[in-house]
Amino acid sequence: MPVVLGYWGLRGYGEPSRLLLRYTEADWEDAVIPLTQEGMDHWFKEKKYNLGLDFPNLPYVIDGDIKLTQSVAVLRYLGRKFGLAPSEADMGRADVFEQVISDLRVGFNKMCYSSPDKYEGLKTEFLEKLPKKLEEIANFIGDGPYAVGEKLTYVDFLALEYLDVIATFTPDHFKSGSIPDYIQRMKDLPALKKFYESEDCTHKSYYINGPMATWNGNPKKE
Ligand SMILES: N[C@@H](CCC(=O)N[C@@H](CS)C(=O)NCC(=O)O)C(=O)O
Secondary structure (H helix, E strand, O other): OOEEEEEEOOOOOOHHHHHHHHHHOOOEEEEEEOOOHHHHHHHHHHHHHHOOOOOOOOOEEEEOOEEEEOHHHHHHHHHHHOOOOOOHHHHHHHHHHHHHHHHHHHHHHHHHOOOHHHHHHHHHHHHHHHHHHHHHHHHHHOOOOEOOEOOOOHHHHHHHHHHHHHHHHOHHHHOOOHHHHHHHHHHOOHHHHHHHHOOOOHHHOOOOOOOOOOOOOOOOOO
C-alpha cells in the first residue's frame, strides 16, 4: 500500500513532505484536495472526520495503520521512515533548525494572510527583519552541504521549500551567498531536479498560500 499524503492543491504546509516523497521516489499517493467548492465541501463534509485521524487536518499522512496530521510531525515521520532522520549527535541542531525555519514561515504567513489594510505595514516589518534572520541561517548552513552537515535530513526539505517560497516573494534577498547555493544544491538532487524541470511541475500552477491570502503566490501573476 502506498503512503498517502493528503493536502490542498497548493504548496502551503504540505509541500515539504511532497518534496521529501518525490526525492525518495517511493510509491506514494498525492491525495490532492482541489481548491474548488466541490473539493472543499468534500474535505470538510465527507472526508475530514472519516479518515480515523486523531486531530483531523491537512496535511495528513496515512501509511497502513499509521495516521498522522501536523505538517512537521508528518515530515518527521516520513524522514524516519525513509532514512532521512538526523543522527543522534545532530538531532539537537536539526530540532533547532526545524523550529527556526518554521518560525520564519509562520511570520511570513502572518503577513501574507493579513487583511489588505495591514499588509503593507507587516511587509515592511518582515523585510526589515529578514536580512538578520537570513544571515543567521546562512551561517548555520555554512558550506553544508546540508543543514546539519554531511547527511541530508528531513529538515532540508522544510528549509528548501520555505526558503524557496520567501525567495519567490523577495528575490533580491537571495541573489548570492550560501542560501541560494543551498537551495540550488537541493533542487539539483536527481529526483527533485526531474520534478522542478518537468513540464507539469506543480510549482508552475499551484498557489503558494491559500487563494484568499493577500499575498498568495499565484505563479500566473508573479
Ligand atoms: N499546525 C498545523 C496547521 C494545519 C492547517 O492550518 N491546515 C490548513 C491548511 S495549511 C487547513 O486548511 N486545514 C484543513 C482543515 O482545517 O480541515 C500544521 O502544521 O499542519
